[in-house]
Amino acid sequence: MGHWFSDSVRPSGTERTGELAPFNGLAYGVIDGHLFAGWQTPDKEDGTGADPVWSVHDLGTGRLQASMTCGYDLNNHINAGNYRSNREYGVVASPNGRYLAAGPVVFDLQRKKGICLAKSGDRKDIVIVSIRDDGTAYGAVQQDSTAEGTEPAAVQVDLNEGPNTAKVLGRGTIVPLVTNVKGAGRFLSRDDNGALHVSLRRER
Template sequence: MTVPAEEGAAPIATAPRSRLVAYLTRTSKGGYAVETREARNGRVHWRSQPWSPPSPPDGTAEGWTVPGLAVLTDRGREYVTAYAYGERRPGDPSVAVVSYRADASGRAVAPTTAADVPVTGAPESINADGTALVVRMEGTTASVAVATGTVHIYKGSERECTACADRMVAVVPKGPVLTSSANGYEVAGAWSSAQVTPPEYKTRLAELEGITADYLIGSWRAPADFDEARWVVHDAESGKALAAVTCSVPGNGTRRQLYTPHTSANGRYLVAGPVAFDLGHARGVCLDGGNDGDPVEFTAVDDDGLAFGTSAPQQGSDEPGRPVQVPLETGKPKTLVAGTLVPVAMVDGRGVFAAPAGEQDVRLTAYPRF
């Protein structure tokens, strides 16, 4: 099937517990529908009612033409969540959010919750990597609880979280996740990077790299030193360090957009950017381009610890990036044949692949691990 895309990004998400692949399709009347398929056999599991999100106003920057899609987990239950920025009426912009239970059934499924977040213009960012959708605007941040549809807008005057307006980037079960270059990262009211950093790293800068509902990934590095950072996976509830590896920070600190981590369905393996972790053995793999190799950005990992990604050529090289697979037991990348697609996700033993299909679409397929 084909899925709408913008600049190569397509609204595709996976629900590993429900063993489903979710995506948006266009309807005949110009709207969208959420559809899910069983990863093992490709059968349609459920399809939503048509959804008509607000339309981006003229002059909106690229990146908002196609709605986003994510699967968020709240209290053990998966929700397929679609979101879009635009205007339903001129001069009245908002971010529309609809959520569906992943274990739904039927061919005209109504959203479990629906919400509109008022905004003054295109958001600075929308993050769906925790247990709630977070919309960041200048001086204000809003969270949308996917299970209830409750919208909480932080303006800086809230007693329970005065820093949420400027520093919140996600929500996990214990509370809002905050980050800043001066204060590191924390789960408000639960723990902070300053509290869990070992003594030998106390003088280093703590920076947030990625978030899931269960884990926070951070890096600790010396000021102005981007080659010797210590990447750490924290338990989101307690802050306990579960695994760590030394790896450089890509872009010499100029990239501050969070990575979207990918976990194996069994929860043992986790990949984000140039690092991969085996949480069962509390160890990590770094593929940052050291030792004369090309840096790798991971995209997926399966239950056996076989990770996939794309290598990026060293600066100044004319060579294109190449697809790779990496057994995390050895950490040694194997370059695949040029043009090989690497999975964007793994679910129920299948790799999910997205291949270009024209200028504005991608073709979605799933195959057993090769």
């Protein structure tokens, strides 16, 4: 594996890092030979903050594979130039590697485009936890505040059609944490005594 520097592969809409300036990007996570990155962007003309740019790169070469602007805040991970090792959401991929996601930030590498599921208008943040090969994604609606003991609403999204296809599933629905190439899913749940149940279910 070679090496590369972020300034040589940064997506459009982001600024170069000066010699004395802090890095303007963050290596968010790695999966299946791809690097998930977030980049701070210049403030708008009125002084308000602009949404960050998110991108996917080939891990070995740094080659930019897709990028988009999405309102998932980088400040959750960057604090006055200090980079935390923990991440709010894990990076997940479909079994065939076409779709990648980190929370509400999703990429379709075949079409080389992003799908932003961050809060917009009346829509809440949608956090993706697993993706099928056909682009069906499962996750949860991230509420601003959740009453104690109340689980976030499960949701299904067709990534080929975009955010407007998000469909809240029935109360108590458990979404798969992992899907495989044959459509089966691995599920985790707890019984009334708190014991953890792991199950593998085939597609009907």
